Amino acid sequence: MKRAAFGHIGFPILLLLPQLAIIAIFFYWPAAYAVESSFYLQDPFGFGETFVGFDNYTRLTNSTNYINALNFTVVFTLLVTFFSLGIALLLAVKADKVIRGAKTYRTLLMWVYAIAPPVAGLIGVMLFDQSRGTITQVLASFGYDFRLGVNYWDTAAAMITVSVWKQIPVNFIFFLSGLQAIPRSVREAAMIDNRSGTSRFWDITFPLLAPTGFFLLIINITYSLFDTFGIVDTIVKGEPGNNPLTLVYRVYVDGFRGGDLGGSSAQSVVLMILVLILTIVQFRFLERRIHYT
Amino acid sequence: MAQVTLNKVRKVYPNGAEALEPSTFTIPDGELCVLVGPSGCGKSTMLRMVAGLEDVTEGEISIGDRVVNDIDPADRNIAMVFQNYALYPHMTVARNMGYGLKNRGMDKGQIAEKVREAAQMLNLTEFLDRKPSQLSGGQRQRVAMGRAIVREPDLFLFDEPLSNLDAKLRNQMRIEIRALQRRLGTTAMYVTHDQVEAMTMADRIIVLSNGHIEQIGTPAEIYSNPASTFVAAFMGAPPMNLLNAEAGQGRVTLPGGEIVPQAGVNGHAGAVTVGIRPEDVMPSPQGDLTFNVDIIEELGAQRLLHGQMAGQAFSVAVPKDQEAATGEMRLALKPGAVHLFDADEGRRLG
Ligand SMILES: Nc1ncnc2c1ncn2[C@@H]1O[C@H](COP(=O)(O)OP(=O)(O)O)[C@@H](O)[C@H]1O
Ligand SMILES: [Mg+2]
Numbered sequence: 001m002k003r004a005a006f007g008h009i010g011f012p013i014l015l016l017l018p019q020l021a022i023i024a025i026f027f028y029w030p031a032a033y034a035v036e037s038s039f040y041l042q043d044p045f046g047f048g049e050t051f052v053g054f055d056n057y058t059r060l061t062n063s064t065n066y067i068n069a070l071n072f073t074v075v076f077t078l079l080v081t082f083f084s085l086g087i088a089l090l091l092a093v094k095a096d097k098v099i100r101g102a103k104t105y106r107t108l109l110m111w112v113y114a115i116a117p118p119v120a121g122l123i124g125v126m127l128f129d130q131s132r133g134t135i136t137q138v139l140a141s142f143g144y145d146f147r148l149g150v151n152y153w154d155t156a157a158a159m160i161t162v163s164v165w166k167q168i169p170v171n172f173i174f175f176l177s178g179l180q181a182i183p184r185s186v187r188e189a190a191m192i193d194n195r196s197g198t199s200r201f202w203d204i205t206f207p208l209l210a211p212t213g214f215f216l217l218i219i220n221i222t223y224s225l226f227d228t229f230g231i232v233d234t235i236v237k238g239e240p241g242n243n244p245l246t247l248v249y250r251v252y253v254d255g256f257r258g259g260d261l262g263g264s265s266a267q268s269v270v271l272m273i274l275v276l277i278l279t280i281v282q283f284r285f286l287e288r289r290i291h292y293t
Numbered sequence: 294m295a296q297v298t299l300n301k302v303r304k305v306y307p308n309g310a311e312a313l314e315p316s317t318f319t320i321p322d323g324e325l326c327v328l329v330g331p332s333g334c335g336k337s338t339m340l341r342m343v344a345g346l347e348d349v350t351e352g353e354i355s356i357g358d359r360v361v362n363d364i365d366p367a368d369r370n371i372a373m374v375f376q377n378y379a380l381y382p383h384m385t386v387a388r389n390m391g392y393g394l395k396n397r398g399m400d401k402g403q404i405a406e407k408v409r410e411a412a413q414m415l416n417l418t419e420f421l422d423r424k425p426s427q428l429s430g431g432q433r434q435r436v437a438m439g440r441a442i443v444r445e446p447d448l449f450l451f452d453e454p455l456s457n458l459d460a461k462l463r464n465q466m467r468i469e470i471r472a473l474q475r476r477l478g479t480t481a482m483y484v485t486h487d488q489v490e491a492m493t494m495a496d497r498i499i500v501l502s503n504g505h506i507e508q509i510g511t512p513a514e515i516y517s518n519p520a521s522t523f524v525a526a527f528m529g530a531p532p533m534n535l536l537n538a539e540a541g542q543g544r545v546t547l548p549g550g551e552i553v554p555q556a557g558v559n560g561h562a563g564a565v566t567v568g569i570r571p572e573d574v575m576p577s578p579q580g581d582l583t584f585n586v587d588i589i590e591e592l593g594a595q596r597l598l599h600g601q602m603a604g605q606a607f608s609v610a611v612p613k614d615q616e617a618a619t620g621e622m623r624l625a626l627k628p629g630a631v632h633l634f635d636a637d638e639g640r641r642l643g
Contacts, residue, residue, distance in 0.1 A: 185377055189373065190392075192372065192393070193440075194367055195368065203392070
């Protein structure tokens with residue numbers, strides 16, 4: 001291979017500069033600023049700030065709103081991750097039987113993924129709409145009065161459903177390629193060794209999908225924690241009220257609606273640490289990842 | 294132990310391609326039967342139908358005296374060895390070998406015992422705790438064999454099991470598989486596209502071409518009495534020479550006018566194909582046929598002379614101690630050297 005040679009160290013840095021600038025301006029600077037603000041109490045009207053040490057953090061542990069959001073986020077993340085992985089795996093296993101190698105199907109199935117989260121949220125809101133929503137009407141015909149944005153549980157159910165629905169395609173695609181990467185002969189050898197399809201799935205297919213599954217697990221946790229912001233926002237329309245909120249949305253509500261920049265920053269820092277942990281877990285896994293060849 | 298019978302078995306894939314024309318044959322108990330033919334001729338299709346991995350479109354397959362068409366692969370009491378070994382990548386060698394037994398409800402102690410026995414037979418004892426990815430190609434091949442043996446099946450099915458090995462290992466494994474199959478006395482179907490493998494391993498050979506059976510016979514029968522020009526050209530190395538000729542007035546004449554000795558025409562007249570194996574001719578000044586040598590190929594034990602006879606490609610194999618030079622020479626035929634085939638269909642005449 002030919003190595004690119006730069007006469008001077010300045011040139012490569014110059015090429016990297018735009019990218020570095022973007023990262024610095026949109027990531028490091030706000031992150032550092034958030035860490036800093038999390039130790040201050042800001043005057044809501046912009047008249048100065050006071051250093052308060054870890055007050056903002058201790059305030060979080062005493063805030064029922066925050067604890068509620070934390071609890072909801074844990075349940076939300078578990079449910080969204082579980083259902084979007086589970087349903088996607090089920091669909092992928094079924095699809096794999098039919099379309100070994102047929103690419104057009106895969107592309108079609110991928111389309112849902114191209115929908116931006118707020119749009120998915122909007123479609124979801126339309127489906128769950130109080131007067132015209134299809135799902136609301138179906139539920140009404142069963143005698144259930146579904147009240148999005150009013151009833152806590154109804155809103156939570158809608159958030160979870162829309163988030164799961166939005167995430168299934170990407171999981172599906174990964175699972176499907178994972179399944180199709182398992183050599184046909186390995187499955188066939190298993191068919192000769194084991195009569196039961198279910199037990200073959202758990203003995204052979206599932207372990208061989210484990211690397212894909214773990215990768216998706218991290219992706220889905222991250223998605224549930226952060227990327228569902230758009231969906232949550234569309235559903236609660238910036239009116240927290242009695243509605244369930246995720247931690248990320250709480251940051252926004254407290255910081256921009258409540259004007260509590262210090263508390264909001266402390267929440268951001270907590271989330272940053274969470275992302276850091278997830279990233280470390282993922283990298284450690286990728287390092288030790290078993291390559292089946 | 295069991296015999297295998299195919300009765301008018303046909304395979305049409307869902308896309309409409311007929312991969313196997315109705316085929317009928319029986320493999321007697323304990324025999325090793327090789328299915329041989331060029332790539333795409335339907336060998337794997339046939340084997341996979343016997344294994345139950347592919348539906349049978351028409352006809353009946355029996356293993357022992359049981360029709361297995363509707364029996365699950367796991368219940369056919371067969372074992373299959375695949376070209377790419379198809380080992381379970383996440384299981385150790387021991388678990389790979391024991392997986393089938395475990396699913397039959399055999400107890401752990403007994404499985405361990407059987408796995409140990411098979412491993413010993415195949416020199417795999419020290420690898421039992423390794424994963425397939427930590428083994429060489431030859432060792433994986435042995436594990437695949439071991440997985441087949443421990444099941445004590447009625448029938449072994451091999452689908453090109455040696456194709457992924459290098460030539461030296463292939464020769465060695467060929468002999469080992471053959472010896473093992475003899476020792477166990479288990480009926481086996483063995484698919485290969487390699488005619489040397491077919492000739493050396495088989496009790497019985499089935500030559501397939503384009504989805505139909507060209508010939509069934511022992512290696513000796515196939516070699517000495519090929520049923521068609523396809524078999525004649527496919528089986529034997531170097532391949533049989535095939536020359537266009539004319540039959541008439543009780544003899545066979547090559548385009549240049551030379552008469553092919555030994556050729557009885559059985560009242561056949563018109564265009565025919567004459568088949569002569571390179572090893573069935575010898576240079577001789579009194580020979581009846583003229584041969585023009587263009588190239589000499591040294592193979593060590595013998596020499597191959599490539600050139601023209603009656604304007605058509607022709608090859609002659611001579612022992613290494615026989616002098617050879619390019620240019621014209623005369624050839625005599627060994628007894629029984631001439632095979633005569635119909636020119637259109639390629640079927641053997643007489
Ligand atoms: N699943 C399938 N669907 C359609 N055609 C197939 C399928 N599998 C094999 N074939 C076709 O059937 C013919 C025989 O294939 P195969 O039995 O695999 O040949 P071989 O093992 O002798 O190389 C080939 O023409 C192949 O393209
Ligand atoms: Mg094949």
